[in-house]
Amino acid sequence: MRALDLDYMLGLVPVLLGYVPLTLGMAAAGMALALILASLMAVERVFQVPGLDPLVKLFISFFRGTPLLVQLFLFYYGLPQVLSFLTNINGVTAAIMGLTLHFSAYMAESIRAAILGVDRSQWEASQAVGMTQIQMMRQIVLPQAARVAAPTLINYFIDMVKGTSLAFTLGVTEMMGATQKEAAGSFLYFEAFLVVAVMYWIIVEGMSFLQRQLETYLNKAYAR
Template structure:
């Protein structure tokens, strides 16, 4: 059994950290786009409900890795213009579609959780649908869904690790490259595992502070 080479692991850390911004960028962009798509799905444009149901069903029922391969390697054979999409864009688009399907359900449940009497009160004073959603419903639904959405963001950060299968040099891709160069797989992947662990635990602490802040605000 080989001992751990801490000098190698510490030397590898700055190399991997250099790819953290790309990993976080993909997660943040995908999270923003997924949130917008989720709200759009909840609004339910007349005549498109069946597409919404089909969209959510497909992206919740199929693995993220299958979706990445289908979109990046499969669809370009059918639609030639997709060959111009690079790995980063493809990964962001797939993460967006995948997680928006879950987030749509979370946001829909949060909106449904707002007391119907507040909807009726808003209508009784002549509020438009858009104004009621913006000023009354969404702020309360946001409080209900906030912690769930943080969990999805954490899952999205971990999901970016699959982008290396598309040739994207993010954290996982950089680690794979370094490990292949010297065959020190355990040490390399242990470093990246600890890095993900620290990142997620930091977000967990932020989630706890967010929960305390939201509960304190509504306890007044």
């Protein structure tokens, strides 16, 4: 059994750190877009708009029921053959698109559950003072639902950060893609993948710490 090449591992760290911004950037862009789309779908699912509700259900069912890797391949390799304007789509755009649609399907259900968890008296009181449904959702329901949904949404963001590791299959050189190239050049696969695994671990633990801090902050107003 050979010893680990610690010098190689230490030298690899600064190389991979250079790709952290791209990894986190793809996750942040995907999260922002997914949050907008998921919120719209969640509100639709609550009010069940005729004609639109079956389409939203189909969307959620498809993206929850198929693997993320398959969806990435579908967007990057498949859609350009059907939609000519997507011929020049790059790997980063396809990855963000895949992350957005995949995780929005999960987030929509979480947000819907949080909305339905708001006490019905809040809904009734809003209607009693003459608020429209849009005003009620924006000013009363969604702020309360956000507190409930926040921990789950942060978990999805953490999953999204890990999901960016699949972007290397589309030719994107992010943390995982850079590791693959470095390992192929050195043949030190164990050391290379161990380094990137620890780096992902540290990033996730940092986000988990921030999640706990956010939960504490959000729950202060409800402390008895």
